[in-house]
Amino acid sequence: MAAPVTWQELLAEKKQRQLDAIPKDWIVAVPSDDVLDVTDVPASCGLLTTKELGITEMTDIELLLRKLASGELSSVEVTVAYYKRAIIAQQVVSCLTEIFVDKALERAAWLDEQLKKTGKPVGPLHGLPVSLKDQVAIKGLETTIGYISWIGKYATRDATLTEILYDCGAVPFVRTNLPQTIMWPETYNLIFGRTLNPHNRKLTSGGSSGGEGALLGMKGSPLGVGTDLGGSVRIPASYNGVYGMRPSCNRLPYEGLVNTCEGQDSMPSVLGPMSHSIGGIKAFMKAVINSEPWLKDPxxxxxxxxxxxxKLKHHGAGGKLVFGFLWNDGAVLPHEPIQRAMKMTREALEAVGHEAVVDWVPYKHAELYKIMRAIGTAVGQADYNAVIQLTGEPLIESMDGNPNSYALVTHKGELSAFELWQVHKRRQVLRKEYLDQWQATATTTSTGRPVDAIISPTAPWAAPPHGKNTNADYTRVYNALDYVACVFPVTKVDPAIDKKPPPHQFFSERDESAYNLYDPEVFKNAPVCLQLVGRTLEEEAVIGMTEVVDRALKAHISRHSDTP
Incomplete structure (x- = not known):
C-alpha cells in the first residue's frame, strides 16, 4: 500500500488507525443525536461490570490512590475500568486522540508486580490512570495538536511531565482532543472532529483542553492534564463540571510538550490538572512538585x-477568610445561572463565618485583555502557516464552520519587536498596579489582611452552543497577571429557576450580544462553575482555600437540598 501523500489521504489513514485502536468488544450502542445528556451511558450500556462502575464513580481520588497503594485495588483492574469508560466517552462525545490500550495495561501490570514484590507503591500516584492533553509527548506516539501536517510525527522521547508521571507510579492511558492550533476556547479539528459536552451535546466542551474536560465530565478518567494560556484548563473544567487549576508560569514542568507559537515566552502556556475532586488536584500538584521538576526542566x-x-499560614491559618467577589468585569454581564452561583457561594461562605461580601473592582481588566490579545497575535498567522503549508491542509477559521463567525486564530496584524516590547512593558506596569490595589484592601477588611482570594466567573456563561464561545476574558486576565486560579463546581443551569431577566443597561455591543445569546432551554443542564483566584505562586494556598469554599458549598447545598 502506498504511503499517504495528500492531506486528505493522511487524514483518512489516521482516522482509520484511531478506529482500529478501539477493542471491538468495547463498542457500544450510541444514543441518537436527540439524547443530549449522555453522562448515564456508561452505567446503562452494559460494558462496565458492577465493580468497574464503582471504581469509575469514585470521585474521591485520594481514596482511590489509597486503595491502589494498599493493593485493595489493582492497577490493571482500575486501568481497564477507566479505559472502558474512556472508550465509551469517545463514542458519544469524541474526546480522544491517541488510544494505546496494550501499552497502558503493560504498565499497570508492571506496577502491580512491583507492589507485590516490594510491598511498597512505586510513587504517590501508584497505579492511577492519567489522561493527557494531546500536547504531552509520549515516546512512540504521534502528537499532532490537531494538525493533519503533523500526522506521522512520532515522539522520540517523553516530555518531562511524562517522565515524572512514570516516576510517580502513574499510568498514562489516553490522550485527549484539542482544537487545531490550540488557540481556541472550543475543541474541533479535522482529524478527530468536534468534542461535545456530555451534559448537553448541543453545547461546547470548551477549549483548548476540551477533550480532557469532556472525558472528565464522563468520568472516563480520574485525573487529567491540560494546558492553559488564556483559560484552556479552566474553561473546559467549568463547562464540564469538574475541578481544574491554572498554576503560575513554570511551577510545573512544560519542557518537551508539543506546542503552537513556540518561542513566545513572555506569557507562556502552563500545565494544569483536572479532576473530580479538589483532592485530585492536590495529589497531582504535590506529587509533581515533590519530584523536583527543576532538575529536569531548566x-x-x-x-x-x-x-x-x-494550611493557609499567611491567610489566618484558615480561620476567617475574606473573599473579593468579581460580579462582572465591566465589559460583559454574566448570565443568570452564573450570577446565581456567585450568590450561592457568597451565602455558603458567610454561613460558616467567612467575610465574602467584598466587591472586587475589575481594575483595568479591559487593558489587560488587550495586552493578552496583542501578545497572542503578535506574529499574525506566521506560526500556523508554517505548519499547514507542509501539506496544504486548510486552517480552521471558525468553530461552527461558518467563515463569518468569530475567528480567534486568523488575526493578520503583526507587531515589530519594538512594538511588542512596549506591550510587555505596559503589562509589567499593570501587574504592579494590580498588586498595589490588592495590597490596599488590607485597610478595608475586618482581618487586617488584604483580601485572601477572588471569587470570579470563569466565563460570562455556562457552556454555550458550538461556535459561540467568543469570550475568554474572565480567565485570561489572570494569565496576564500570572495569578493562580482553581475552578470548582457549584450548580447546573435549571430553566425553571434561571429565567432570562429583562434587558439591563448594556456595557457594550458585546454585552448586548451575550444577553441575546442566553436562552434557559438552550443552556439546560450545563454545569456552572466558578474560579478562586490567588496571587502568583500561591498554588498551595489556592488549593487550601478552594477546599474551604468547596466544603462550605457542599454544606450549603445539603442544608438547601431543593437547590439545584
Missing part, C-alpha cells in the same frame, strides 16, 4: 511543596 521554578502554605 525553566521550572525551584519551589518545593509548602505544607504551611497549604
Amino acid at each position: 525553566l521550572a521554578i525551584r519551589k518545593p511543596w509548602d505544607e504551611d502554605e497549604y
